[in-house]
Amino acid sequence: MEQRLSILLKKLVSLPKENEWVEFKQNFHGEDEIGERISAIANSACIDNKACGYLVYGVDDKTHEIIGTTFKPSQKMVGNNELENWLIQNLTPHIDFRIYEFQCDGKDIAIFEIPAAENEPVDYKKVPYIRVGSITRKLSEFPNKERKIWNNIKYHFETTIALEGCSAADVIKLIDTQAYFDMMELPYPTSQDGVIERLIMDGLIVDKEDGISITNLGGILFAKNLHDFKNLERKIVRVVQYKGNNKIETILDEEFPQGYAVGFASLVKFINDLLPKNEVIGEALRRDVRMYPQLAIRELVANSIIHQDFNISGTATIIEIYNDRIEFSNAGAPLIDTIRFIDEYRSRNEKMASLMRRLKICEEKGSGIDKVIFQCEFYQLPAPYFVSNEVHTKVILYAHKQLREMDRNDKIRAVYQHASLKWVSNDYMTNQTLRERFSIDDKNYSMASRLIKDALIAGVIKEADTDSKSKKYAKYLPYWA
DSSP: OHHHHHHHHHHHHTSSSOBTTEEEESSOOOHHHHHHHHHHHHHHHHHTTOSEEEEEESBOTTTOOBOOOOOOGGGOEETTEEHHHHHHHHEESOOOOEEEEEEETTEEEEEEEEEOOOSSOOEETTEEEEEETTEEEEGGGOHHHHHHHHHHHHTOGGGSEEEEEEOHHHHHHHBOHHHHHHHTTOOOOSSHHHHHHHHHHTTSEEEETTEEEEEHHHHHHHBSOGGGSTTTGGGOEEEEEESSSSSSSEEEEEEEOSOHHHHHHHHHHHHHHHSOEEEEEETTEEEEEESSOHHHHHHHHHHHHHTOOTTSOSOOOEEEEOSSEEEEEEESOOSSOGGGOTTOOOOSOHHHHHHHHHTTSSOSTTTHHHHHHHHHHHTTOOOOEEEEOSSEEEEEEEOOOOGGGSOHHHHHHHHHHHHHHHHHTTOOEEHHHHHHHHTOOGGGHHHHHHHHHHHHHHTSEEESOTTOOOSSSOEEEETTO
16 A cells, blocks of 8 residues: 555646645644545546545645654544544534555655546535635635536536456456557557556546546446446446347347447447348349438437436347338437537537547547438438437438428428538528428429428528528528527
8 A cells, every 4th residue: 555655746846836636735734624625626637637636634735745744633633523523523424535545756645536527516614615726716716616526526427436446457357458549549658657647538437546547438438348337337238139120029139248449340240240131233233221320320329429418227229120110229319409419519428529529430520410310401301309317318311212202390300400511501591491301302492492481480490581582592500590
């Protein structure tokens, strides 16, 4: 333990200066100062997405020289209470900070390890504090920082520990480190220490005094087998294929227990291999074309994984394949209205989303659904249907239908999505573009006009120029543009 603490101390003193989640002191100045610092560091660690912060006694705050301290927290009393117990009583919530006393290079050191705020900002004597650079201030003076704490607190799944007390060898056994470096297009380090340092940089693991902890982010993305992580195995992706258009007869029900990033390519391939193909003849050559665009499948699988609410238990991402449709379902209601999925973006798991973008698994913010809709139009498929309730979000991708086979809602949804896609592409929907969308002959422009009229009545589109008298050449926008 003392060796690990010495390694931690030397990592902290190697920082260029004190920051929002690390403060150095030489000796004790007062219990209130410690209480305020614990509040400030816990809240700042939350903002900086750190698992914990540190208050270190025995280090010069200017030079970072290890000079030792006379302060012994375990021996300090406040009235009739031990310091640690007294601090806990005055902190809200009563966070589980830890105090370590040890020697480094023959010098006495005391470190307070302070977990990041999780469910609410941490108060000391009913006042929350924050670090601004190396200065401790009241959180109420910085409303933007307080908002960021609440935003980070609301969804902290990624930084929560999935498995603790691991050795470096354990990490390499449980986490597919080779896949991580391959996907990041980085050379594999020549030492275990190099591997561990890189995983720490991306928040996949945390180096703590009692061993290395694997975060939920590290486990859910790069686990060799999610069954090795008790709290993550319930989030294993399933693919179910049914015979026909209902759930009466199941053909297969397959689990994908690898971490999402590690198993993503094989998951998408597995789904695509199950999908029907159509034989087409072009330029005297026969070739098979899948009924559903592969890019749309890929985007919707990634979307379901990234946007799920990990705090909802008993349910995981599931892809269900029927004869006439595919349904992609994930836990949790979406953070934005389903009608604004086009050109809008908000993720409850931003760390995961960011890393998966770097791994080239998903698209840039807000572009994935746009690409899905474009692919559906290109393949002449019905418009995707986005459904949500309190416990899940579902996207339905339909097999090909003729326009006459679509009901009124299908048509209105397609018109709205087409107008939205045109708008985000810096263009307008017109009668002509809608005819192209549905493969309507030019002579039947009145058919497209009826579709536009229904969408206008439904309130999902609007005219770009209300003064124009021409309906054939009129331009249209989504209602929110």
